[in-house]
Amino acid sequence: MMFLAHLLDSPVCGKTDELIGKLDDLIVRIDHSPYPSISGIVVRDRGRRFFVPAAHLVGMNGVAKLNSSVVDVQPFRRRDGEVLLAKDVLDHQIIDISGRRIVRVNDVQLTKIESDFRVIGVDVSAQALFRRLAPKRLADRIQGRHIIDWDEVQYLASAAPVQLKVSYNRLTELNPVDLARIVDALSFRESAELIGGLDHETAADLLEEVSDERLADLLEGMDIERAADILEEMAPGAAADALEDLTRDIAARILARIEPEEAADIQEALSYDEDSVGRIMETDFVRVPMGSTIHEALQAIRTLESPPDPLLAVYVVSEQDPEELRGIVRLRALMLADPAMLIDDIMEDDLPTVQPEDRAEDAARILAEYNLLAVPVLDESMRLVGVVSVDDALAVLMPEIWSRRGARTHL
Template sequence: MLYLASFLDQPVRGKTNEIIGRLEDLIVRVGEDLYPPITGLVIRDGRRNFFVPATQLESINGVTRLVSSTVNLRPFLRRDGEILLRKDVLDHQIIDISGRRIVRVNDVQVLRVERTYRLVGVDVSPQALLRRMGPRTLSHRIVGRRIIDWQEAQYLASEAPVRLKVSYDRLSELNPVDLARIVDALSYRESAEIVAALDDETAAEMLEEVSDARLSDLLEGMDVERAADILEEMSPGSAADALEDLDQDVAEEILANMEPEEAADVQELLAYEEGSAGRIMRTDFVRVRASVTVSDVLALLRAQPDVPDPLLAVYVVAKDAAPVEHPTGLSGDDRAVALRGIVRLRNLVIADPTTPLAEVMDHDTPTVRPEDRAEQAARIMAEYNLLAVPVLDDAERLIGIVTVDDALAELLPEIWHNRGARAFA
């Protein structure tokens, strides 16, 4: 293994051992190979930098040597798709995918594979920085490296001044909370770069976890249609909170570009005061009629392409005439109906499939009003050992639920936002 810091600024010798100049940088083409090949050298001769293709490189192990003593002294001009290991990677930030954090590159690892030198990893250890800062005669005595394989390192295209074809597919594998931590810690430009590369669903899941300030900046900075597509993938409560923090004209334009049904759900929540149960309630939950059996409900759930998440309970309503074929046992116009009870998921799973739902449901269910504060919903969930509390309107109709996650996120925003926070290098 070779390390960039060990041969930068060292003499570059020709075939007959004469000094051509000093090694200023190595050029790598990224985008297609898992381990990008070195495509050329930038050599410094006095104040002049010139390019030498990698085909003329014989060795950089111990001494940088070319296969010829004749070089073309044309000035170096960077091309699209190329990065410079010293200028664009060394001392820059990358994302350590397996470590789920941002790290600083203190050295770059290069390996010769057959006849081609390739970028294979980065050293993020403090020892690498000490080796660079200390005398070369003592650098070999500083032991310890922490190498991140280049396949696990997400390079940020905005770090380079040219267009790069960089894939961000691996970031979609991260937990949305971890990805949000990274996006919050990066610059706005780098954050926008990542969001632009994610699909709408992944971007929505991640943006629900970022700080309010970063979310507002990202939404206002992106195309209105893209912002609308992302908000459609968010929960209505999160989308409502996001829109309320935007400039009014921008928020109205985004709402106008959303699908009518999703926009209506968001506008309904915006009608409630911030911090109220109505603002943070979810409207995607499972409603079923009282006359069905446990097996009917399980069959309905299995048949759905998009089951509410989290699925904490099933809400039993007084609507005996609704068709059982509907996902919730209710037609779209009958969603706001009287609540008769709830069936906790545990009881639904362990009950005999033939049991009528009325026999396994809790009849005396505590509820809140949409105008009640989030504190009231959290207190009721704590007292009655609930993971969610139903929200009823003035006509005693079920219009939503408040989950414990949503209540805590409202009551303890900083603590909840920083749950599982990791230290960034």
């Protein structure tokens, strides 16, 4: 195993051991390989910096040994896609995916695999930094390392001053709450870069969890079309909250680019007060007409392209009017019932309801008093317009605590 800090400034020698210069940096290309290979080294000699391809590098054990004594001493000019380990990785922040945190790289671990030298990890320990700063006579006495496998980290392309194509697909493994904490802790440039590498749905889940200030900055800084695509994937209430934090001009331009159906839902949410039931209610829920069997109700759920999340209950409506609420069946009761039974026989028809204009705190109180996971929302005409789940209510009452949970309530 080798470490970058030990390699830097080591002699670079040719085939017959003549001194070529000092090792100034190592070059890699961040690609889809879990362990990127060294593509070349930068050599420093009497004020000149020049490139030596990795094909000429045969060893790095105290001395960087080349298989040739002839090198091209044309001044080094970095190209797009090239990352310099000392300049762009060492002392920079990266994301520890398994640890769900941002870490500082204090050293880089390398090894030789067959004929290639590869980056295999980063040392984030304080000892690694102390070794680099301490006099050489003391550095070897400083023990301890904390190595994170390179395949478990996310490099941030903004650390390099050239164009890089970096995949952020691994970040989709993180809970949106954990990822939001990381985005809030990064610089605006880094967070914008990260968001830019995510698909619309993942970006929407993430942006629902970031701080209001960071959300507004990110939306105002991105392309209008991209912002509209992301807001379309958000819950209407969350999208409405986001638009309210933007300037009127930008909010109007984004809303104009959103698909009409989603835009109508967002505008409806905007018509309610910020702390009202109407702002937090979910309009995506499962309706089942009276007279359906349990089997038919379950089939209706299974055939949904995108079931509601969380799916806590199904709402029994009139056969003649799908907006006339007749009862509710909790998911647990539905799963345990005889498939041949009618939904009417197991539904609860004496449940409290709330209205869109009610305060969100009132919905939370009803959920607690009646031991419910969701409460229906009826408009002034007593028509079913939405549902408030315990998640939604508690997110209003205890936003910081609930966000840190990073979990949904399940039956």
